[in-house]
Amino acid sequence: MSNEKGMSLIVKTVTRLTFGLIIIYGIYIVLRGHISPGGGFAGGVIITLSFILLMLAFGKDNVLKKLNQSRCLTFSSLGALIFLFIATAGFINKQKAVGGKEHFAIFGAGLIPLCDIAVSVMVGTGLFLMFFALVLLVEEKEGK
Amino acid sequence: MELHLILLFMICASVAAVESKDLISGVITLSAAGLGLSLAFLILKAPNLAITQLVVEILYVIILIRAIINKDLVLIKDGRWLFNTISTFLFIGSFLIFAFFALKELPNFGQPIMKVAGEYLKSGLGQTGSANIVTAITLNFRSLDTLVETAILFTAIIGVLAIIRKVGKIYDPEKGKR
Numbered sequence: 001m002s003n004e005k006g007m008s009l010i011v012k013t014v015t016r017l018t019f020g021l022i023i024i025y026g027i028y029i030v031l032r033g034h035i036s037p038g039g040g041f042a043g044g045v046i047i048t049l050s051f052i053l054l055m056l057a058f059g060k061d062n063v064l065k066k067l068n069q070s071r072c073l074t075f076s077s078l079g080a081l082i083f084l085f086i087a088t089a090g091f092i093n094k095q096k097a098v099g100g101k102e103h104f105a106i107f108g109a110g111l112i113p114l115c116d117i118a119v120s121v122m123v124g125t126g127l128f129l130m131f132f133a134l135v136l137l138v139e140e141k142e143g144k
Numbered sequence: 145m146e147l148h149l150i151l152l153f154m155i156c157a158s159v160a161a162v163e164s165k166d167l168i169s170g171v172i173t174l175s176a177a178g179l180g181l182s183l184a185f186l187i188l189k190a191p192n193l194a195i196t197q198l199v200v201e202i203l204y205v206i207i208l209i210r211a212i213i214n215k216d217l218v219l220i221k222d223g224r225w226l227f228n229t230i231s232t233f234l235f236i237g238s239f240l241i242f243a244f245f246a247l248k249e250l251p252n253f254g255q256p257i258m259k260v261a262g263e264y265l266k267s268g269l270g271q272t273g274s275a276n277i278v279t280a281i282t283l284n285f286r287s288l289d290t291l292v293e294t295a296i297l298f299t300a301i302i303g304v305l306a307i308i309r310k311v312g313k314i315y316d317p318e319k320g321k322r
Contacts, residue, residue, distance in 0.1 A: 033276065033279050034273075034274035034275065034276050034279045034280070034283075035274075035275050035276060036276060037276060037278070038276075039276075039278075039279050039282070039283075040283075069305075073305070076298065076301065077298075080294060080295070080298045083291060083294055084291065087287055087288065087291045090287065091288075104275060110272065110273055110284070111283075111284075112272065112273075112274050112279060112280070112283045112284060115283045115287070115290075116279070116283065119290070119294060122294055122297075122298065123294070123297065126297060126298060126301045129301050129304075129305060130301055130304060133301075133304045133305050133308045134304070134308070
């Protein structure tokens with residue numbers, strides 16, 4: 001990890017400390033979407049924002065090594081397909097879509113947590129792709 | 145009956161849009177077809193969809209006309225100011241009068257009609273098992289709505305990536321496609 005790219009040392013240290021916490025908070029928001037306020041959309045955006053924070057602090061090359069455009073597109077398509085499959089399954093078998101008797105458990109609400117996870121994957125990687133397309137590619141075109 | 149009339153109108157407008165020689169008249173007839181689709185949604189009792197269709201209609205007509213007319217629009221400033229002012233005040237006045245009669249029929253502030261929402265609040269936890277009632281509505285009662293919203297977001301992302309991309313086919317009239 002080269003020290004020239006990105007922002008100053010203070011920003012890098014704070015980012016390194018808070019990066020994992022932000023991702024854990026996003027997963028918490030996604031998984032408890034049917035108990036407390038939140039849900040798939042908000043949680044996915046929080047996870048994406050942590051990656052964008054990492055990109056702002058350390059430069060874009062470190063993030064794009066692990067999460068490039070084609071991989072993002074694969075994840076986004078996968079999330080959309082999973083959500084479509086869950087919705088179709090709930091439409092066919094209506095009894096399974098209804099939640100159990102245990103009301104405040106994480107997997108106690110039928111298909112809702114699974115839908116939340118699929119929406120979060122799709123929205124998170126999709127918005128990262130949007131950021132990628134609107135900021136990075138435009139910067140590359142202006143640089144040429 | 146009205147639905148069939150509107151469908152006939154839409155078919156005529158689409159054929160006219162395809163057959164018209166001028167691009168701008170084609171766009172205007174196409175917008176007439178879209179307006180008919182919005183009215184058809186309204187007759188089929190889907191007002192939410194009708195509003196969305198109308199707004200999208202307006203947006204794409206603006207985009208298409210802006211794309212077609214490359215030259216600057218010629219503004220006529222002199223001569224018609226009296227007519228313009230009088231017609232503007234007439235429209236504002238008639239809008240205010242109709243709004244006065246329409247707003248009387250709305251329920252009072254703080255006392256909404258709880259016909260559908262009351263049913264959701266009563267049976268939401270028991271039927272879905274979700275304590276958060278918003279998630280229960282968006283992902284269980286109105287799940288297909290959320291599905292189509294996700295599809296719209298996905299399509300938008302695919303479109304943006306298709307427009308802003310590095311590699312692509314550039315059409316060259318001398319050498320053909322490359």
